Amino acid sequence: MNNFVTHLECSLCGAKFEAGKVHNLCHCGGPLLVKYDLGKLRQTWTPEAVTSGPHSMWRYAPVLPPVNGNSIVSLGEGMTPLVQAENLGKSLGASDLWIKDEGLNPTGSFKARGLSCAVTMAVELGIKKVAIPSAGNAASAMAAYAAAAGIEAHIFMPRDVPQSNFIECKAFGARVTLVDGLISDCAKMVAAGAQSEGWFDVSTLKEPYRIEGKKTMGYEVAEQFGWQLPDAIFYPTGGGVGIIGMWKAFAEMEEMGWIGSKRPKMIAVQTEGCQPVVRAYEENERRSRFWDDAHTVAAGLRVPKPLGDFLILDAVRESGGTCIAVSDEELLDAGIRLATDEGMFVAPEGAACISALEKLLQSGFLKPQEKIVIYNTGSGLKYLEAYSTRFPRNGGEQDKLGGLVTPR
Ligand SMILES: Cc1ncc(COP(=O)(O)O)c(C=O)c1O
Ligand SMILES: [Zn+2]
Numbered sequence: 001m002n003n004f005v006t007h008l009e010c011s012l013c014g015a016k017f018e019a020g021k022v023h024n025l026c027h028c029g030g031p032l033l034v035k036y037d038l039g040k041l042r043q044t045w046t047p048e049a050v051t052s053g054p055h056s057m058w059r060y061a062p063v064l065p066p067v068n069g070n071s072i073v074s075l076g077e078g079m080t081p082l083v084q085a086e087n088l089g090k091s092l093g094a095s096d097l098w099i100k101d102e103g104l105n106p107t108g109s110f111k112a113r114g115l116s117c118a119v120t121m122a123v124e125l126g127i128k129k130v131a132i133p134s135a136g137n138a139a140s141a142m143a144a145y146a147a148a149a150g151i152e153a154h155i156f157m158p159r160d161v162p163q164s165n166f167i168e169c170k171a172f173g174a175r176v177t178l179v180d181g182l183i184s185d186c187a188k189m190v191a192a193g194a195q196s197e198g199w200f201d202v203s204t205l206k207e208p209y210r211i212e213g214k215k216t217m218g219y220e221v222a223e224q225f226g227w228q229l230p231d232a233i234f235y236p237t238g239g240g241v242g243i244i245g246m247w248k249a250f251a252e253m254e255e256m257g258w259i260g261s262k263r264p265k266m267i268a269v270q271t272e273g274c275q276p277v278v279r280a281y282e283e284n285e286r287r288s289r290f291w292d293d294a295h296t297v298a299a300g301l302r303v304p305k306p307l308g309d310f311l312i313l314d315a316v317r318e319s320g321g322t323c324i325a326v327s328d329e330e331l332l333d334a335g336i337r338l339a340t341d342e343g344m345f346v347a348p349e350g351a352a353c354i355s356a357l358e359k360l361l362q363s364g365f366l367k368p369q370e371k372i373v374i375y376n377t378g379s380g381l382k383y384l385e386a387y388s389t390r391f392p393r394n395g396g397e398q399d400k401l402g403g404l405v406t407p408r
Pocket of ligand 2: 027
């Protein structure tokens with residue numbers, strides 16, 4: 001049992017909440033963050049001790065929510081490869097370029113980290129029914145962990161979600177509703193069901209533990225570089241939990257004396273069809289405005305108004321980073337270029353970061369010798385519809401599966 005959690009704290013008004021209870025948002029509407037006694041932890045836990053832990057994100061259990069070791073719901077999430085992209089780096093003019101490949105997580109995306117933690121805590125708190133609005137990958141991950149935990153999963157996704165997400169959720173036995181609208185419309189339906197059906201709402205940042213799982217991406221990159229941080233991190237930003245989580249991880253590590261005060265430039269990448277965070281950054285605002293008519297093939301970035309926009313923007317500004325948008329055409333080109341150069345087939349969200357990197361090297365924002373890490377948040381295999389626009393097959397071929405002509 002981990003007993004280093006002191007309380008939960010509102011990221012907007014600072015109100016404190018007791019740990020070990022079911023919580024969603026603060027009464028002021030702010031997301032809650034989990035706080036630990038890092039001073040005490042510093043005396044008992046070291047970076048060296050991490051390496052003897054399990055080969056999953058649960059090696060960081062002392063800075064994860066308090067669970068009884070036996071109740072962890074794990075499918076082996078985390079400890080993903082950090083691969084040097086030498087060929088692509090050469091052609092782009094970046095000599096120290098790395099890709100953190102989150103596509104190798106269970107269900108093929110980094111969402112596994114957050115949902116392993118959230119479902120573990122749901123089980124710990126006696127919750128039997130969970131519900132989520134999702135752009136796709138969070139739904140797949142929640143359905144998988146709920147199946148592993150034996151609890152009921154209710155999924156609300158846009159009707160045009162990638163086919164992989166729909167089929168995964170159905171295969172995992174979740175109750176799936178396809179919604180004519182965006183994730184914001186799905187969120188309203190989950191909130192209604194939470195009231196009427198007693199579901200626990202696992203929406204991004206309305207639930208305090210997904211971020212704790214995702215922050216392990218920050219611990220892991222430090223561990224993989226020998227407890228050093230890179231000069232810049234590119235992160236495809238939808239709800240922004242990845243950036244917010246990593247930023248929290250860096251602060252925790254500094255407080256434990258594991259790293260110094262230097263931070264990577266945090267670079268939030270969005271797409272031209274949905275860039276509320278980029279617009280707020282450019283307009284010097286702390287909150288974003290709802291992005292109308294959001295559209296992009298990078299389904300995970302189709303979040304018109306992230307709840308934690310101010311936390312994303314704070315991290316970007318404090319780090320000396322920036323926010324940048326790329327077009328769908330550019331990101332598909334970049335994804336194919338990465339695949340050809342490095343043998344890595346990444347999600348459009350990860351590919352967007354390659355395109356953003358190219359622009360920031362050209363503008364001189366980044367220098368060729370800087371150590372740069374791109375987070376590829378998902379596997380390209382989950383996005384065959386998006387990439388198939390570049391590689392259409394001859395008439396009728398799509399209908400053949402394993403040599404069989406599928407019925408119409
Ligand atoms: C592949 C992928 N990348 C990035 C994101 C955005 O994640 P975050 O909420 O951390 O910004 C998503 C969200 O659905 C996603 O599925
Ligand atoms: Zn508050």
